[in-house]
Amino acid sequence: MVPITTLHYLVVAAALFVLGAIGVLTRRNVVIVLMSIELILNAVNLNLVAFSRMWGNLHGQIFAIFIVVDAAAEAAAGLGILIAFFRNKETVNIDEIDLLKW
Amino acid sequence: MNPALNSALSINSGMAPVATPWFFYALAGMAVLSGVFVITRRNAVHAALALIITLLSVAGLYLMLYAPFVAGVQIIVYAGGIMVLFLFVIMLVNIERSSKERAFNRMWPVGLAAAGALMVLFASAIVKGSHINDMFRDRLMPLPESTNTQQIASLLYGEAGRMGQYTFAFEIASLLLLVAILGAVIMTKKKI
Amino acid sequence: MPNFIMSYLGSTVTPGEAGSQFWALIYVLIIFAGVSVAVICMNWIERKALAHFQIRLGPMRVGPHGLLQPFADALKLMLKEDIIPAEADQFVFWVAPLIGLLAAFTVYTVIPFGPSQAVSDMNIGILFMLGVSSLGVLGIVVSGWASNSHYPLIGALRSSAQMVSYEVAMGLAVVSAVLMTSLNASGTGTLSMIGIVQAQQQQGVWFIFKFFPLGFLAFVIFAIAMVAETNRAPFDMAEAESELTAGYHTEYSGLRWSLFMLAEYAAMIAVSSIAVTLWLGGWMRPFPNLLHAPAWDFIFSLFPGLTFGGLAAIAMIGAARMPAHSFFRIQRIGLAVFAALLAFSALLLLVIAIAGRSADTSVAARFREGIDYVYWFVLKVAVFMYLFIWYRATWPRYRFDQLMRIGWKVMLPISLGVLLLTAIVGVILP
């Protein structure tokens, strides 16, 4: 059995990042787009923690914690906007959010 | 303590090998598989449940990386807090027609292609980097697990009256949260 | 093999720390079985206690004094038809009770029944407990949504709003207790559950009495928040039968419904354990600092045996006072056998207490200590469980807006204030 190294974690993180990117780029439902952003953030966190383990210091973990805080703020603000928007336009589809186009 | 006991327990201070590679493969597989579900499910609640599984699997990976505090934060903030918020909002904005419409937007082939290019980039970076010596090292530096929380605390808050390295950043993060809370409250209020 | 088992009793660390997967598995099984039995007993006690609060008899027919009623109920629930509504989301409907159950039971991996009597001593123990128990809300939300019905959905939304709100005050109260663990020479605290109890041991005070009334206030906040957190009366809006039929599990029946019940009771025990660990000294027997002579150790170690003896005596009296009608004969015999079992356990415990009275490291002494730890922990938790029943019998239900107002405008500011004052006092006083 091959021992698990940093590279393994990087592969998982890359996969999660690509999945998140696909979600952000292709889904119509804003909620799922936001969830995909969470996936991307998680991929980054995984990278940071893996590198923290690789270098043997804790700065990566601290960054991961800050990113979690950031994600919480982003989710709160994003979902707030979404609710306000839904109240006005009765839709959560991202391609119908185009008022500023005009 | 008798000798039999010692052999039975094999106490191994610092870095007890709590997990085999199988754990990693199981967790990673779960994370990626439910990640796929997140972006493919038509129903947002199913997607959210899949995302919760991904988050918990990633928390397990953190535990394997000797980052128990980050794992705990991941569970309590992401799985316990953010995802409940998501579910709440999904239930508030759940409308029938979304299940009958297209799940993907009109530019999905372009998006998919871009994401594919991203994947190729990552793959080539990893392949290239794994050849360069010491870029992604094979071995992992030891990190003491038993004092992980205390060390993170001393980085964040400092110790013995001195400011920690990240105290200022920490305060700013709290300010960010406050602003986000205010923003969310104001935006969702019907009448201000 | 016996040597292997006996030698393990001498261990001073948890199996998780020792890296022994075999013993961890054994512990998990024991805890799972123990909690399930405890839930069954709770069911019976709750029904009897509520009945006596309301001057009724409660279950009396199945077994002597209805002792076998919970087993009958369990059998009924298992045999009942499992109905899934046609419009429900099949998969989510199926998985929702499991989420709640999983969250409730995962918590037990870090509950310390003794300094080594836990599955694992996690470095982030209390954080892990709060996090995992907060996952329970997911089960409720999802079950309400998946039922595709109005009452369950309202119940789910209510309960999730309530649990998320009270989690904040609860977390802050917990933080103030965690802060107290750092008041030692080195200045570093701990999140580990075992470490928290040991900190109370070192400081020679249960945290409920520390910085009186700060510790007490934090405890009271936690005690209120934990009732709201488990959706119990008087905060049981989520399943208010007069408003929402049965709340989020209206559409559930049979085994799946019983899983919800199991999860609820398991969660009650879990949060009570947190309260006991954080504020009431965990596994420590009363007055370990005042009455610390070995003689006192011995006297206190007689308590488990005496408790069981007392129960046996009660059961015996019950058997003796049965009416002399032949109809009751089988019940009388059953109760007598039950009493005999209890008496045998009492005898066993007393023998162990006497055999292990010397304070050396022999296996008997370690075994006696282990029993002591578990006994005192379970006794404290049992008090909380009785309190839960008492609340339910005594207090009327809150209105939902009152509940939220108390949560955000009273409990949260008070817990913040307590946290602040604890920090200030902790800096100034030593």
Add this chain to the structure above:
Amino acid sequence: MFLNHIYLIPLFPAFGAVIMFFFGRRLQKATVNAVCVGAVVVAFLFACFTVVEYTHFAHGTGHPFEKILYTWLGSGDGHLNFVKRDGTTASFNADAGFLLDPLSSIWLLFVTGVGMLIHIYSTGYMAHEGGYYRFFGYLNLFMFAMLTLILANNYMMLFVGWEGVGLCSYLLIGFYFHRNSASTAANKAFIVNRIGDAGFILGALTLAWYLGSFRFTDINVQARGGHFAIGDPVLTAAALLLFIGACGKSAQIPLYIWLPDAMEGPTPVSALIHAATMVTAGVYMVARSNAVFVLAPTAMKTVAIVGALTAVFAASIGLVQNDIKRVLAYSTVSQLGYMFLALGVGAFAAGVFHVFTHAFFKALLFLGSGSVIHAMSGEQDMRNMGDLRRRIPTTHWTMLVATLAIAGIFPFAGFFSKDEILWQTWASEGGAYRILWFVGYGTALMTAFYMFRLMYLTFYSPSRMSHEAEHHVHESPKSMTVPLVILALCSIGAGWLSWPHSLGGSAHFEKFLEPVFAREAVVLVEEGKSAQLAAGEKEAEHTDKTEYALMFLSLAAAGVGWGMARHSYARAAKGYKEPIAVDAPPLYKLLYNKWFVDEGYDYVFTGRRKVGKVRLGVMGAGEASSWFDAKVIDGAVNDVGWVTKAIATISTWWDKWIIDGVGVNGPAILARMISYPARLFEWGLVQWYALVMVAGLLGFGVYYVWK
């Protein structure tokens, strides 16, 4: 125990203030009393224990006790550095530190003690007023700021308290903010104080630049180390700047004008802030900086002259005022002048002693006047009073005690302190400086006169009250009279703490203060230059004979003042005439209108008064330059503008047809034509933007992977 937790003393009233500001509106009056008065009582007891413990700590050596909690401003590791005058760098460093030495312990005791009594008094006085919790919140906040000021161990911390008491003074003067006069008076006090504060902060920064520290102990060590010549110009400048600050806070010429107007506040406030405690902050600060002042004889002389002038000036105004509180206000200004006179001649201990005794009898006078006003249902004009002696007996005899004290009758408190100041003034330096003594002596005479004038008009002369007022006259409640009695006892006894040598006493008070001031006495004698001060040195010289003569003279002055007042006012019936107004009408008019100083300031500084249509002074200069700007400079500008406009008309044509037509619109049309295909890319889908971001990410990645 107490000494180590000295920082708690200001925190008790701060706690009360915080409670009031956040929850006060909902609290009962009883709760407000319990919290606010309780906080001050606790602070007083704590202060007493602290001082007792301090005396054990110091063993009579007067060694200061310093407690530094944390670095409040700046830091020790290289931030906020500045270059000192001698080229070395020092760090801008102010601690949240507390200093207790004999000087601050005296202030600590009487501030908390008098403050406590006035708090108790206020519960009675303010019982029927609105904004009860607000009043007590402000009072507690004031106590916090004042105690911070007293206990600070450096200039910056002192400045915090300094500004804090200024703020509270502003808030409390404007307590009846619905009255226009009150809010104007509050603004006046605040603005005048700002001028002084500017001087203070400049002085403190100069000292820091020169000596490299804000801490009193550091500055004292350096100033007394003998590195500086007497009359060092920078130190003189610093001392003068600090004295400007003291002028603002302690109401000295020319910044005294705010204090009489400050009587718009409730009477307990006048007693606490504008008589007993806050206005002595300037004295405290100068006494605290004595090491610097001693090295600056010019500054010392300035202090003495300004103090003497203020004393006589304010006393002369006080002779003819009719508002009972205004008389007391001018009396306060005059007595503050005395204190500065003492400081200026180097008799620091005598000045501090006068602060100490003055706190009791002046607080008593104000509280008594408050009681009178209370009894008269709000009437403040003495012309409408009279014959109150038997109707409010407690108020009467307590005020009589205070009057005797302030007039300097033996053996009341004022006699000892005032006599000490006059003696030191006489003894400090001969020659022209004896004039200062004559000024002080004249002031003493005037003081006796106007104080007994107040007493006779209020209590003894035939009643001039209106019928309704007469009907309502009543003695004040216990909560008001008990503080009066306590203060009266203090006014009698406080002077005995420093029974002078010449009368067979041992001057305990000065002994206690000696360690704070004695060192510079030694320095000065060694230098042999300034014979201006050095109280200890003069001790040997003075002959008892002179001192007895001076004592007798000042007693005689008090007696003469008393007699004149009795002669003029004992039988003042309704519509009586002021004797000065009869004998010298122009002088009366001058005094009654306060020497027209406010009007003069209006002409010179604020510009509210004009001569004809022209403003004078600062605002006048502004108006003149404004006129010059509008007419001359702008006229020239307009002419230039016209030329420019003509040129512009021509260039407009060029621009419109040539530049715009060909140069601008041409490319624009081209751009519009190109934009039609380009628009296809930005079609309003948010995710497109995300796609662009991914493209950028890809670009970066490709560059870094294959570079």
